[in-house]
Amino acid sequence: MSGHDHYFTAQPASPVELRTLTVELAGRRVEVQTAGGVFSPDHVDLGTQVLLRTAPPPPPAGDLLDLGCGWGPVTIALALASPEARVWAVDVNERALDLVRRNAAALGLDHVTAALPDDVPADVRFTTIRSNPPIRIGKEPLHALLRRWLPRRAPGGDAHLVVGKNLGADSLQRWLADELGPATVVERTASAKGFRVLQVRDA
Known part of the structure; x- marks a missing residue:
């Protein structure tokens, strides 16, 4: 599997492919399963x-989104911190989604x-979106991803994106500000x- 295939699709991991990690999320040490x-x-x-x-x-209630969830560290942190919310973990990789469910x-x-x-109902609006977005998929697919999901914030909702400085964080900030317009604030x-x-x- 090449370095960027994890951004696309992989079948759910077999039992022999699973590995166990102990990590700290939302102030708790938890045991999780991951896989290549x-x-x-x-x-x-x-x-x-x-x-x-x-x-x-994160907000204590409402719909919360982890966009590009991978095996689920952000999802788990959101869910532990906001037990009354509904947390959505979205990814194109079936293996990632299976790990999140596990x-x-x-x-x-x-x-x-x-x-x-495509399985997230179109009428769902998110009180917060958290994402470590897949920058390496390329500028146009990344822009399409953000155009699709950022406008789905609920009124007063926000999004928090982490981006490497050397991977274009500052230019992405400028693009987001231009794309989303004066009704939206994009700030570091x-x-x-x-x-x-x-x-x-x-705004």
Whole structure:
């Protein structure tokens, strides 16, 4: 499997492919299952760590979205922090979605729904979107992804995206501001370890 195949599709992992990690999410040490064929299968990657550490606590209720969920560190953190919310884990990779379902079930997080993009009902609006987006898929697919999901924020809802500075965080911030227009504010809220965290909110 080549380096970027984890952004697209892989079949659910077989039992022999599963590996167990112990990680800290939302202030708790939890045991999760991962597998090759997804993004950062051996640890919580640095960008996601920056996002989880610097973004504000998620809303306690409503629909929360982890866009490009991988094996689920952001999803699990959202679900642990907001047990009354409905947490959506969205990815195009069936293996990633299967891992999220396994991990949510093992942790008793029955308010998590892992879904392909087209399986999220069109009328769902998100009180927050959290994402370590797949920058390496290329500019046009990335822009299409963000055009699709960022406008689905609920009124007053926000989004927090973590992007590597050397992968174009500053130019993405400018593009988002132009694309979303004057009714939306796009600002850098954190910068750490070579990553920027961008917040998108209503003006």
